Amino acid sequence: MSEILDKLFECVEFGKINAASPYPPQMKGQDGASEYTQKALAEGFSPSEIMDTALIPAMTKVGQKFSENKIFVPQMLLSAKAMNAALVYIKPYFSSGEIKRKGTFIMGTVNGDLHDIGKNLVCMMVEGAGWDVIDLGVDVGPDKFVESIKQHPDAYVGMSALLTTTMPNMKTIIDAIREVNPKTKIIVGGAPVSADFAASIGADAYAGNPQEDVEALERFREECA
Amino acid sequence: METGYRTYGFPLAEVLPTMEQLAGFLHLDDEQHPAWQFADAKLQEIRSLGLQAVGCYRFFPVRQLDIRGGVVTFEEGSLAPRPQVCGYLRDSELAALFLCTAGFYFTEESRACNERDEILEAYIVDAMGSCSVENAMDRIQESLSREMEARGLHISNRYSPGYCNWPLADQKNLFALMEGQPTPVTLSESCLMAPIKSVSGIIGIGEKVKKREYGCAICNNGNCIYRRLIHK
Numbered sequence: 271m272s273e274i275l276d277k278l279f280e281c282v283e284f285g286k287i288n289a290a291s292p293y294p295p296q297m298k299g300q301d302g303a304s305e306y307t308q309k310a311l312a313e314g315f316s317p318s319e320i321m322d323t324a325l326i327p328a329m330t331k332v333g334q335k336f337s338e339n340k341i342f343v344p345q346m347l348l349s350a351k352a353m354n355a356a357l358v359y360i361k362p363y364f365s366s367g368e369i370k371r372k373g374t375f376i377m378g379t380v381n382g383d384l385h386d387i388g389k390n391l392v393c394m395m396v397e398g399a400g401w402d403v404i405d406l407g408v409d410v411g412p413d414k415f416v417e418s419i420k421q422h423p424d425a426y427v428g429m430s431a432l433l434t435t436t437m438p439n440m441k442t443i444i445d446a447i448r449e450v451n452p453k454t455k456i457i458v459g460g461a462p463v464s465a466d467f468a469a470s471i472g473a474d475a476y477a478g479n480p481q482e483d484v485e486a487l488e489r490f491r492e493e494c495a
Numbered sequence: 496m497e498t499g500y501r502t503y504g505f506p507l508a509e510v511l512p513t514m515e516q517l518a519g520f521l522h523l524d525d526e527q528h529p530a531w532q533f534a535d536a537k538l539q540e541i542r543s544l545g546l547q548a549v550g551c552y553r554f555f556p557v558r559q560l561d562i563r564g565g566v567v568t569f570e571e572g573s574l575a576p577r578p579q580v581c582g583y584l585r586d587s588e589l590a591a592l593f594l595c596t597a598g599f600y601f602t603e604e605s606r607a608c609n610e611r612d613e614i615l616e617a618y619i620v621d622a623m624g625s626c627s628v629e630n631a632m633d634r635i636q637e638s639l640s641r642e643m644e645a646r647g648l649h650i651s652n653r654y655s656p657g658y659c660n661w662p663l664a665d666q667k668n669l670f671a672l673m674e675g676q677p678t679p680v681t682l683s684e685s686c687l688m689a690p691i692k693s694v695s696g697i698i699g700i701g702e703k704v705k706k707r708e709y710g711c712a713i714c715n716n717g718n719c720i721y722r723r724l725i726h727k
Contacts, residue, residue, distance in 0.1 A: 435664055435685045
């Protein structure tokens with residue numbers, strides 16, 4: 271990997287957003303993810319190369335460190351900020367088709383539940399892993415999931431519940447989705463959810479943290495290849 | 496013991512987490528981290544807003560405590576906190592059912608941050624709300640403890656639906672027992688309280704009641720706020 275992409279990787283891993291960001295101290299005064307992305311593009315690296323060799327691997331490393339309790343939510347969110355600073359310059363290539371995305375992921379917190387932090391973390395990590403993410407928000411019932419899957423029939427679905435009282439709504443949503451698209455792969459997660467519960471309601475995977483969502487999506491993609 | 500509601504109000508400034516408490520909650524150990532810098536400034540800002548945390552409790556004589564069946568029965572109704580919590584309430588002659596809220600500010604501010612794509616800031620504000628309501632409830636519990644000790648009674652720890660294997664669905668019974676309570680806290684069909692930064696639950700009271708440690712060692716809820724506050 272080139273020095274610029276190495277630096278960009280490091281900026282995302284440690285949350286160095288731009289040259290003005292004083293954090294992390296060992297990188298103070300240096301360029302950040304924003305500047306290195308612009309430099310990489312100016313030096314002729316393709317947007318895909320930047321994504322595949324710097325940004326996605328950096329966020330993968332962040333996700334792994336999080337799942338191993340080596341870093342915690344604030345550190346992960348700072349990395350996401352650095353990633354977003356880089357994506358400002360990369361996103362235009364998503365819509366032009368120059369960067370091929372891995373697929374579409376539809377995500378929401380189930381009806382009756384207003385918790386959004388876990389959902390937001392998942393959306394952020396999945397987007398950072400190279401997926402298009404459709405965030406349906408919180409308190410999302412079967413109709414909204416179904417409507418979204420009709421618009422994106424090849425999409426994968428994720429749903430989150432933070433309450434034992436709203437966990438059963440996951441099954442209702444899964445049944446509704448499967449009625450219109452039996453092949454849709456679905457991941458469930460959230461504090462009270464377990465792998466056993468996920469299996470019992472017909473979900474294809476359980477994710478205990480955002481990195482496990484990313485890994486499940488990679489598995490689904492390989493199965494479909 | 497009086498049967499009406501005992502109400503409390505605290506300036507939010509008094510129950511906001513200290514930076515040390517918040518840092519422990521967030522697993523932050525670097526004062527230069529932007530999360531620390533933001534939190535420090537935000538705590539100062541919130542202190543100047545003049546907001547309040549409010550709470551209340553009401554005493555209920557315990558008619559029957561069925562530990563094995565996991566049910567505590569009062570004159571006006573019953574709760575089913577399951578055997579673990581009922582065990583913690585052993586020897587309770589009275590129960591104080593409580594509600595406490597840090598208000599809507601934290602949820603609204605967190606949502607506003609999210610809408611501006613300030614995801615780190617949204618997370619920190621949300622965490623401040625979680626700590627604030629627990630701090631407010633700590634003060635109510637301490638006040639209750641002092642009052643009861645003066646009468647020769649002891650109190651248990653506090654327990655909430657959704658924790659220590661107490662089904663969240665029992666919130667409906669708890670709110671039914673607390674009909675007419677004076678706080679702005681309401682319960683949704685899915686048992687979610689509004690404001691979200693609210694706590695509810697039970698404290699056992701009696702001459703022989705003991706304050707037992709929370710059973711974190713035998714619980715697998717890694718996201719439990721009590722685990723994070725106690726074992727930070």
